[in-house]
Amino acid sequence: xxxxxxxxxxxxxxxxxxxxxxxxxxxxxxxxxxxxxxxxxxxxxxxxxxxxxxxxxxxxxxxxxxxxxxxxxxxxxxxxxxxxxxxxxxxxxxxxxxxxxxxxxxxxxxxxxxxxxxxxxxxxxxxxxxxxxxxxxxxxxxxxxxxxxxxxxxxxxxxxxxxxxxxxxxxxxxxxxxxxxxxxxxxxxxxxxxxxxxxxxxxxxxxxxxxxxxxxxxxxxxxxxxxxxxxxxxxxxxxxxxxxxxxxxxxxxxxxxxxxxxxxxxxxxxxxxxxxxxxxxxxxxxxxxxxxxxxxxxxxxxxxxxxxxxxxxxxxxxxxxxxxxxxxxxxxxxxxxxxxxxxxxxxxxxxxxxxxxxxxxxxxxxxxxxxxxxxxxxxxxxxxxxxxxxxxxxxxxxxxxxxxxxxxx
Amino acid sequence: xxxxxxxxxxxxxxxxxxxxxxxxxxxxxxxxxxxxxxxxxxxxxxxxxxxxxxxxxxxxxxxxxxxxxxxxxxxxxxxxxxxxxxxxxxxxxxxxxxxxxxxxxxxxxxxxxxxxxxxxxxxxxxxxxxxxxxxxxxxxxxxxxxxxxxxxxxxxxxxxxxxxxxxxxxxxxxxxxxxxxxxxxxxxxxxxxxxxxxxxxxxxxxxxxxxxxxxxxxxxxxxxxxxxxxxx
Numbered sequence: 280x281x282x283x284x285x286x287x288x289x290x291x292x293x294x295x296x297x298x299x300x301x302x303x304x305x306x307x308x309x310x311x312x313x314x315x316x317x318x319x320x321x322x323x324x325x326x327x328x329x330x331x332x333x334x335x336x337x338x339x340x341x342x343x344x345x346x347x348x349x350x351x352x353x354x355x356x357x358x359x360x361x362x363x364x365x366x367x368x369x370x371x372x373x374x375x376x377x378x379x380x381x382x383x384x385x386x387x388x389x390x391x392x393x394x395x396x397x398x399x400x401x402x403x404x405x406x407x408x409x410x411x412x413x414x415x416x417x418x419x420x421x422x423x424x425x426x427x428x429x430x431x432x433x434x435x436x437x438x439x440x441x442x443x444x445x446x447x448x449x450x451x452x453x454x455x456x457x458x459x460x461x462x463x464x465x466x467x468x469x470x471x472x473x474x475x476x477x478x479x480x481x482x483x484x485x486x487x488x489x490x491x492x493x494x495x496x497x498x499x500x501x502x503x504x505x506x507x508x509x510x511x512x513x514x515x516x517x518x519x520x521x522x523x524x525x526x527x528x529x530x531x532x533x534x535x536x537x538x539x540x541x542x543x544x545x546x547x548x549x550x551x552x553x554x555x556x557x558x559x560x561x562x563x564x565x566x567x568x569x570x571x572x573x574x575x576x577x578x579x580x581x582x583x584x585x586x587x588x589x590x591x592x593x594x595x596x597x598x599x600x601x602x603x604x605x606x607x608x609x610x611x612x613x614x615x616x617x618x619x620x621x622x623x624x625x626x627x628x629x630x631x632x633x634x635x636x637x638x639x640x641x642x643x644x645x646x647x648x649x650x651x652x653x654x655x656x657x658x659x660x661x662x663x664x665x666x667x668x669x670x671x672x673x674x675x676x677x678x679x680x681x682x683x684x685x686x687x688x
Numbered sequence: 689x690x691x692x693x694x695x696x697x698x699x700x701x702x703x704x705x706x707x708x709x710x711x712x713x714x715x716x717x718x719x720x721x722x723x724x725x726x727x728x729x730x731x732x733x734x735x736x737x738x739x740x741x742x743x744x745x746x747x748x749x750x751x752x753x754x755x756x757x758x759x760x761x762x763x764x765x766x767x768x769x770x771x772x773x774x775x776x777x778x779x780x781x782x783x784x785x786x787x788x789x790x791x792x793x794x795x796x797x798x799x800x801x802x803x804x805x806x807x808x809x810x811x812x813x814x815x816x817x818x819x820x821x822x823x824x825x826x827x828x829x830x831x832x833x834x835x836x837x838x839x840x841x842x843x844x845x846x847x848x849x850x851x852x853x854x855x856x857x858x859x860x861x862x863x864x865x866x867x868x869x870x871x872x873x874x875x876x877x878x879x880x881x882x883x884x885x886x887x888x889x890x891x892x893x894x895x896x897x898x899x900x901x902x903x904x905x906x907x908x909x910x911x912x913x914x915x916x917x918x919x920x
Contacts, residue, residue, distance in 0.1 A: 284797065284800075284802075284803065287803065288797065291785070291786070291790075292785070295785035295786075296785060590781065591783050593781075594781045594782075594783060594794075595783075595794070595798075596766060596769075597740075597742070597769065597775045597781075598769070598770065598775070598794050598795040598798060598842070598846075599766050599767065599769050599770020599771070599795055599798040599799070599846070600766060600798050601762065601763050601766040601767070601798075602762045602763070602766070603763070604766075604798070678762070680737075680742050680743065681742055
């Protein structure tokens, strides 16, 4: 296949017909370049969107309590249901194979004071699992640990914004702040990638809170994370199993909708991801559109090139060029030009995307990237269509009688 | 060299058919210089196309150097054209992005010769037509007469048995026409068989034999006293 003499012919044709070469080369380069950039930006948009929802652990199920709406087991309706420590122990004991973390939470509001100044932040009494479930990242010090839970220590972990507001430039670790009438030692500062709101919390051990509430064992809500291997169906089954278990334990009508409620982050995530999916379709549509425009462009140019060369091809045939030789010449030339310029466009596009990477975050575009696979496939598609678009007129040109081609003036 | 017997050719024109060649009998010996004359529509171009293996006859036989030319596929036709025939066109048909030398070397490329060899032979033929010093020039840098001389060198390059010239002076003024015809006479005198299609009587008179075509038949075929061009 590799014929040095033919390549020499082709190189001469490429070199001597610069306008033609540049025209077809630019079409292909531009097609791929625009495809990659658009596709990358779309991908970036999608990334921003999924980042927004994916930072939190997404295998979390929240359990809440409410009031019963149906009488059951001798109890009247409108009974207030509450979780307590035994529920946590029971879930741990009965669902250990499917549940990873359990985080009992007690939310409350109280006066926060440091050096005579008062502050207003959300307070939650939690377990160490909270760090994983909320996706908190420690900046300083340590998080609440099992020892704190056991000893009911008066310690608090504060969000980045809390630390900034209360302590300004001071190092908060080891300082004491007042919550209500009690003094708590700050042991850690965390940040949260989900944004400012998530960094405005104070977390303290739930057992400490229970002790303050006169040794209560009540818990506000429970968050659990399930084993991700369960998948969507397994997660739903787990939810129902836990709900049934707790209802039975607390003598609640199994059909009571509001006594124990469940919220699954995965469900929400799925809804959000549908939007991301729509974005993906738009991105794909734009990409395919650009590619088609590129294909039409290169097809046009190939038809034009062959038309322009009809006479030359006629001369070559009269001088003894065989039809197959003519087709090979045109195709090799078009493959050569489209390949070189296609891959050049691809490389430029990828480099351009990488250089855009950091500058576009404020336009809601993160990590605008195209997988090399997609870029490569798109380039190859364009080359193949360039070849097909070149082959059809080349075949026709190779078949017209030289005398006809030569008369074509 | 060329032997044609009862040659017929028709073109389908929709429902009707146009009978262009109506039984041509025609022989050319080696070393002849024949003018084929006729007005447009006389069939002279069709005859030349068949002689040049650019078109097939419907009936009759065509022998070139004792070889029967029939039922050629495109591939063989291209091969025979390359080996046996040299073409000279009215509009030169040089490839505009190739230098004079590369144009002349092109038929040799299709014979599969190496580049060095091609250039050596091509330069030799350029020298023969007096354009050795113009070998690196592009066709656009040459005059009409020079272009036709390059085209003649190209036609000669593959050392064909027969040269077919289709109105070789049609695009040239009378002085350059003389130059080109002088060159054709010179090549003929060296032994090459040449057929010239023309409608100009004085050009035909520079050949050794005139064949007159009218409405698809040969109406006249005579040897003439060649008008030899000197001092050009």
